[in-house]
Amino acid sequence: MPAEGRGPDLRQASKVTRPRRLADGPATPLERVQKLQTSLQAKAKAEPAFRFYSLWDKVCRADVLEEAYRACRRNGGASGCDGVTFDLITAHGQERWLEELRQELRAGEYRPQPLLRVWIPKSNGGQRPLGIPCIRDRVVEMAALLVLGPIFEADLLRNQYGFRPGLDAKMAVRQAFWHVSDHGRSEVVDADLSDYFSSIPHGPLMRCVSRRVADGTLLSVIKSWLTAPVIERDQRTTRCTTEAKDRHRGTPQGSPISPLLANLYFRRFLLAWERFGHRRRLDAYVVNYADDLVICCRPGNGPAALTTMRELMTRLGLTVNEAKTGLVQLPEASFDFLGYSIGRFYGKDGVPYIGTRPSRKAVQRLLQRIHDATTPHKHAESPELRVAAINRLLRGWAEYFNQGPVLPIYKLVRWYVQRRLQRWLVRRSGQAGTGYRLYPDEYLYETLGLYALPRRRADLPSAKA
Numbered sequence: 001m002p003a004e005g006r007g008p009d010l011r012q013a014s015k016v017t018r019p020r021r022l023a024d025g026p027a028t029p030l031e032r033v034q035k036l037q038t039s040l041q042a043k044a045k046a047e048p049a050f051r052f053y054s055l056w057d058k059v060c061r062a063d064v065l066e067e068a069y070r071a072c073r074r075n076g077g078a079s080g081c082d083g084v085t086f087d088l089i090t091a092h093g094q095e096r097w098l099e100e101l102r103q104e105l106r107a108g109e110y111r112p113q114p115l116l117r118v119w120i121p122k123s124n125g126g127q128r129p130l131g132i133p134c135i136r137d138r139v140v141e142m143a144a145l146l147v148l149g150p151i152f153e154a155d156l157l158r159n160q161y162g163f164r165p166g167l168d169a170k171m172a173v174r175q176a177f178w179h180v181s182d183h184g185r186s187e188v189v190d191a192d193l194s195d196y197f198s199s200i201p202h203g204p205l206m207r208c209v210s211r212r213v214a215d216g217t218l219l220s221v222i223k224s225w226l227t228a229p230v231i232e233r234d235q236r237t238t239r240c241t242t243e244a245k246d247r248h249r250g251t252p253q254g255s256p257i258s259p260l261l262a263n264l265y266f267r268r269f270l271l272a273w274e275r276f277g278h279r280r281r282l283d284a285y286v287v288n289y290a291d292d293l294v295i296c297c298r299p300g301n302g303p304a305a306l307t308t309m310r311e312l313m314t315r316l317g318l319t320v321n322e323a324k325t326g327l328v329q330l331p332e333a334s335f336d337f338l339g340y341s342i343g344r345f346y347g348k349d350g351v352p353y354i355g356t357r358p359s360r361k362a363v364q365r366l367l368q369r370i371h372d373a374t375t376p377h378k379h380a381e382s383p384e385l386r387v388a389a390i391n392r393l394l395r396g397w398a399e400y401f402n403q404g405p406v407l408p409i410y411k412l413v414r415w416y417v418q419r420r421l422q423r424w425l426v427r428r429s430g431q432a433g434t435g436y437r438l439y440p441d442e443y444l445y446e447t448l449g450l451y452a453l454p455r456r457r458a459d460l461p462s463a464k465a
Helices: 029-046 062-075 086-092 094-106 135-153 169-182 202-210 216-226 243-247 258-275 278-282 302-315 360-373 383-400 407-428 441-447
Strands: 115-121 127-132 187-192 230-233 238-241 285-289 292-297 326-329 335-337 340-346 352-358
Touching (some): 062 135, 094 135, 135 216, 135 258, 169 335, 169 352, 187 335, 202 216, 202 258, 258 278, 258 302, 278 302, 292 302, 292 335, 360 383, 360 407, 407 441
Antiparallel strands (some): 115 127, 187 292, 187 326, 230 238, 285 292, 335 340, 340 352
16 A cells, blocks of 8 residues: 655655566666666665765656656646646646756756645644645656665665655554564553654755765755745735745655655664664664654663653754653553554453554544535535545545454444435435435445445455555
């Protein structure tokens, strides 16, 4: 399944597996890019201390820019501060637009435009700031990612699961579960960082990048992305700020390059944890996904691991969110990680066991999204379009939350979806009542095609490792 998380899907951007093609046929742009990625990654793996001196010319390659554009088009997203959309680029001529961008890059005339500030709701009721680059900058960042991703993939640690090819959030959940269930590391530091993406210091981050990259042009462009101003608009005013440049901190969420940079900087904490001997001394293993982490420890070692984690984060210039960070002792308590609750549950025979299931917050978020999808302001849409939108929610949710005792939760979600949809249908038609008799469950599933959440464990969506 796709990795859940922030920013674009790097599973597509940095994948280096070469596709099969017909013998003697011309290499496609994708095949040429993947051949380049394979060479870069092989060099990075073979020589861990090697610095790449010539990379900007590869970012400017026509095939790399073409594949970067396709990746950005797949990811979609709104236009940036310049208002240019993919439809406008198509009307202008995609090949012409890419060639003009390529010439600008090769001539050294490229300058990133300001980011557009967008606020999205967080699970705790707050708001998360996104910095949306214009499509032109997104394409250049994605081209850089296609080149840099394979290089740094060779350096990232095996307990970093976020935004990497072949890895996903459920694998991180299973790794944490394996530590607490099979190896008795039942004291868990459940840690949270305050505004991690906005707090990463530029100087140390650029040193992380320059450890592998010696191309001055590419380093300068990356720095310009980090310090780009931000435009924030409301109904009356437009405001431009330079907070990242002034504070010398932050990599904007919403930029294609940001997840890679965030992984690179978090790698410093993981390396310190390992090289200073904290893992061996405390028998404490870190599982990391983007800015989410848990540390699974032997009983009695949790307090020392928590203190050590705080000290290292402070040295790295990061801030621990004390309100959301604490020590959990299983099986008396449980903890939430990447949407799953890990703790003690009881089987049908009453025997306790350590397991996983969707967290209460994850279920509540889904129910809220179903509620929002069946409100009166959606009455203008046809029932078929509404059901198609709900089906996308349910399928995606069920594909991710299919581990542990999920069938009772599926039953609750199924009931809620049916009642909400029946009520939406009856109100849309201007009639009274709940709609239970007018639009029975059979009508929802057989006529409208509502997705049926599995009722048996054998019917659960398969979870690919």
